[in-house]
Amino acid sequence: MTATVSITLTVNGETVRAEVPPRMHLADFLRERLALTGTHIGCEHGVCGACTVRLDGEIVRGCLVLAVQANGMSVETVEGASDSGELQDLQDAFRERNALQCGYCTPGMLLTAQELLAKGGVPDRETIREHMSGNYCRCTGYQAIVDAVETTARNRAAARG
């Protein structure tokens, strides 16, 4: 077996030190070592987006980043973004518009949507659809997801005055 590598990173605000195999990807590390199972494994090809997490504030595919690459960096998962309350309105909109069915894609969808919403303003629906098009959903047909993102954008813009 290959020797493990020591890494130190911040996960949802907490410092984590671990010994990991060099080829272990970040999604497996989060799920198997830290029991953060809200990061889902869909395709392991970097296509479906179910394993989306934030690395130093940028969204990445958890299956395309190795845990060792996250050494010294800050990782945020759906659990962290949920606990901090930053997603609350977006989560409410997803629930109210029924923008989820099986729920497997939902954590990745939320983090991807939040990246767009963080730019501010109210993106038009075409912009939302393009931005979300890297995340697969096999259940909803996306209409409700786009609606929920649009609603959140409007509400945030209104709250900013």
Next chain:
Amino acid sequence: MQPNDAEAAALRHVHKPLPHDSAVKHVQGSAPYVDDLPEPEGTLHVAVGRAPIARARLQELDLKAVRAAPGVVAVLTAADIPGRNDVSPSMGDDPMFVEREILFHAQALFAVVATTREAARRAALLGIAKTTALKPRVTVEDALAADATVLPDYAFGRGDPAAEIERAPHRLGGTFRIGGQEHFYLEGQVALAIPGEDGSVHVQSSTQHPTEVQHVVARVLGLPDAFVTCEVRRMGGAFGGKESQATQWAAIAALAARATGRPCKLRLDRDDDMAMTGKRHDFRVDWQVGFDDEGRIAALDSLFLARCGYSADLSQGVVDRTMFHADSSYFLPAVRIASRRLKTDTVSNTAFRGFGGPQGMLAMERVIDAVAWSLGKDPLDVRRLNFYAAGRDVTPYGMTVEDHATGRRILDELEERSDYRARRAEIAEFNARSTILKRGIALTPVKFGISFTLTRLNQAGALVHVYADGSIHLNHGGTEMGQGLNQKVAQIVADEFGVGLERVRITATSTGKVPNTSPTAASSGSDLNGMAARIAARAIRDRMAAQAASEWGVAPEAIEFRDDRVFVGNDGMSFAELAGRCCAARVPLSEAGHYATPKVAWNRDEGTGRPFFYFAYGAACSEVTIDTMTGEMRLDRVDVLHDVGRSLNPAIDIGQIEGGFVQGLGWLTTEELVYDAEGRLRTHAPSTYKIPVASDVPADFRVHLHQEPNREDTIHRSKAVGEPPLMLANSVFCAIADALHSLAPGKPVPLDAPATPEAILKAVEDLTGGIGF
């Protein structure tokens, strides 16, 4: 239509657009799927070794390197199976592991059990299969040439269609090919098996059919069914792909648990999942039609050639359902619907939302288009002319369509809502002046038969307990795959007891609670399980009412359950208090409910009867633009009107319609399965197999419910909604064909499904004799 006042007052959750029961957990990422469950101490991981070739005799399986690989605890082959090497739903033709004959590329040869998933997957690649290769049969034509089938040919019909076609003023015929579809459930196949005492095993499986998982695990392990429990809390999507084809992975995990005495988990890698599990059936359809000057069909003769793969799996029911939907919504006076279930050396095709129905309907819509084009008529006019009507209302299988008026009302309303006629005219003008871009529009109906066509499957069970504190435990035989079944059934039960939804605790489906269940399939989940749960709840409520009546000294009919309380006039007590009193008075507060669908009776040998309790209707109007230089297609606008009876939950139903439509859109436009001449699936990953994403969905997407109470006595007069909306996407395919037809009016459009850009471009070239520049 409005409910009457008494019902409106009594019902508090049913018919309301409540969110999915797990919505809060889903947005937090805290709803556990099988792979998220805490692994028991000592859990081992399983990976499967695959056949390197599609058709061969296995001479020797050299697993020395596999056994020697790091982390490997056990290696399992067919020789290690204590029971039967058979994971089939019924026909005995699906071996769990290859013994002597390799039947398709990537078939399971053996399994590796190791300390980590990584170690198991690496070791699984080290197996060496020495084989004698045979030439694989891959296509419909290969199977026809070999006269190879998995099940006998089957046909039904009436009259003498050959003679009627001959006699008709106009005749047309053709061949149409329809592609298959990969389920691409986001959560792949997965199972966790935990060994128990006396050889028993508890299996957590991502399956639509826990009973079949239980039975197959027992069969493979040589155990009585009672030694195996299968549990399912939720799936990350299924769509039919986890009906019969979840069993193999659960059975392998269970065998590994038996062999090692430790918990064992098997989660398929995505490429393996796509290569090793079956898909929607692809078809070649050969058809001939005779019709009059108006486009009224006199006779149809259709032959459906289904590529079933190496085994029967569910192909009897799937292809039967194709045949049941080969009329789409149209009366066919003389008709023969024939089918062959062809055997190829490829993965065994299986259930997929619509279960063969979509292929039957799409083929018929193509026939209608061909008739209309040949007469220079609008296809919608030909659809209307042939739509089921009074005196023209008996299907090719002898069932009378009693509520065709519902279908017609939907067609009428959607034609108006979508402004079809004006847009048709505007598109004709556009096409007359646009040389490169062409637009098309189509409005197509949906009529989908509801019930399992295997009559015995039309039953369900539920188990309801009321505890002494008034909280309610709800269990039923249906499984939750995202469709909101648990929420709908909870709404029904809460209303029976007149309590708040928070009192009703939804629990995981388990073969230990409700036995001998049918799969959650055929759109039947809420129809069947909702009824069974209501029957159970009502029985408990009646006993509670009797107890309350005796305490108050009134008749049981005077007792009312509402607002979380139990009333006699204005007097009353809390629901919890009555539950406690019932316990004290030794009144049983648990009930197993059972429901069997009435009226259905299908005689397959005679080809006649009533396979369906009722039909669900719908219609969609789609408008597309195609680029004749590139074959690219854009879906500009979609209008949908869909029949849900009186919706149990309009929010969930809208979600089913939007999602079903988009899944159908993928099937017909972007999702293409490619097998090479060696029988290998070349599109076994999302890099080469394209499901719709958010940017593929029409910018203008208008979905409305048609809420007309079901004429049959279904649960709260609702209708099933799981599968029918998928076929709304037939309108997209027909709109693309319509756009192509504008290039050469009057000519048949040479377009097979899926209408990928390549297929559209090829059709342009065929119609125009080359790109022309």
